[in-house]
Amino acid sequence: MEQFTGKVWVLGDDIDTDIIIPTEYLALPTVEDMKQYGFSPLRPELAGQIGEGDIIVAGKNFGCGSSREQAPEIIKALKIKCVIAKSFARIFFRNSINNGLLLIENDQIQEHVKEGDVLDVTLGEKIVHHGASYEIQSLPDNLMEIINAGGLVEAMKKRNGVK
């Protein structure tokens, strides 16, 4: 099973799509242009601080709101390795898989983790934090196949031998 380590950014409940990427920046030509505004209504400095492989830990209903696919795309463009939340809003969940963004559901870790902490994640098994271990479920194989390919379009190409 894939294993990785990442530094944590802590966010709260109901992080909506308009916080992840406000409407006014959706007209920018590319996700690369937009990503500096990620999470700006809540924490304008955050997008500049996030480093490659970092992990977001959030509360319930992460990604609620609009169907804008730029939301998971921006989190990916900021090179976040995965989002761990108590629960995810359904359209966001689907869009994340389609764009190859890894999501992990866990509702215990939030009360222990502080910003800047480091988590060791073993996919489909556990998250380890300060020596304590939290069990996580794995996504079904077909969804992991899409994530690992980098999204639905890439997975389609791979499956059809285009790539």
Add this chain to the structure above:
Amino acid sequence: MGMTIGEKIIARAAKVDQVKAGEIHTIEVDRLMSNDGTTHLTIDMFHNDLKHPKIADKDKLVFIMDHNVPAENPKTAAAHRKMRNFAKEHNITLYEGKGVCHQLMVENHVCPGEFIMGADSHTCTYGALGAFGTGIGCTDFLYAMVTGQSWVLVPETIRFELTGKLREGVYARDLMLSIIGMVGANGCNYKVMEFAGEGAHNLDIDERLVLCNLAVEAGAKTGIVEPDEKVIEYVESRGRKAENLFVSDEDAEFEKVYHIQLDEIEPVVARPHQIDDVVPVGEAKDVKIDEAFLGSCNNGRIEELRVAAQILKGKKVNDHVRFIIAPASNEVYLQALEEGLIDIFMESGAMVMNCNCSVCWGSCQGVIGEGEVLISTGTRNFKGRAGHPDSFVYLGSAATVTASAIAGKIVNA
């Protein structure tokens, strides 16, 4: 084993006799709607990512420009041009500036029993006509556009058994905000919200649209009102067929059943920045407002405009308030003109805009500035939704919004 409305529609779309919650099915999509929020992205993927792109069935597709019409900057104009050209090239039905996408779909396309996907979260609106409408992103849209199919995880159904009637001065919007306040912003995550019972049948189509439209704000995959004679009448009066009116079987399985007495509902507002922070209007009383908005796919229909006009007639919008009104479609606008409602709005000092997503989407005209307060009939009150990140959006009914626009502060109508 009996099935719920949602399960029956999925079974029909999957061409199987029976489905149950938790199963994953491949389905034929009856209709696909995409608007100018993301269609240009879908078109880019269609051209750049696929080797031999083609459209499965262009007659299933509807493209609607409503989010930023007319274009407010050259980037949007370019996105619109791309959408217009693509629609022309592939002979796809296109509406430009004719109204908010969900209103146009309901007026012109949606039929009961259909499974409809839309690249917009409020696609759940179509449940008012007994259809299964659900929002998707543009990658899912691309897949469905090219293959004609998609996959669904069959959701559990939560039933809202409604009894009685709403009291005078209380609206479907108060009812739905109250329900969201009760279950929470993710209280129905991935579920179908089914509205049934004698109270649901007492609601007219416009009121059912209000309920279903906000289902996604409780996290639901869709909201569906048990279809009846009113649905048949609405659909047939518009020259369409009402063939598949599904109701839940008596032995259908519901995850939960809520009983709601409609005459107990009172006027409410949702406070910034959570849609489930719902309180009686009195508790937000005297909050000063800078702007009021009447419109959107939730609340810009003729019935709401009539409520507003009745309250506004002979009165003036407060000097310190901009009152912005955007009828949900051209049909609504023309009807309002015919009934003299637009005269009343103009005479009162309100600004009547063209038919688009307007203030609700925070990217058309009417955005609010730093520290400003908006009371709105829009769909969301997220932080920054209607403009500056440090601004405040209250959600209320057309009556509450209009009365507040006159008072300059939040008041009961």
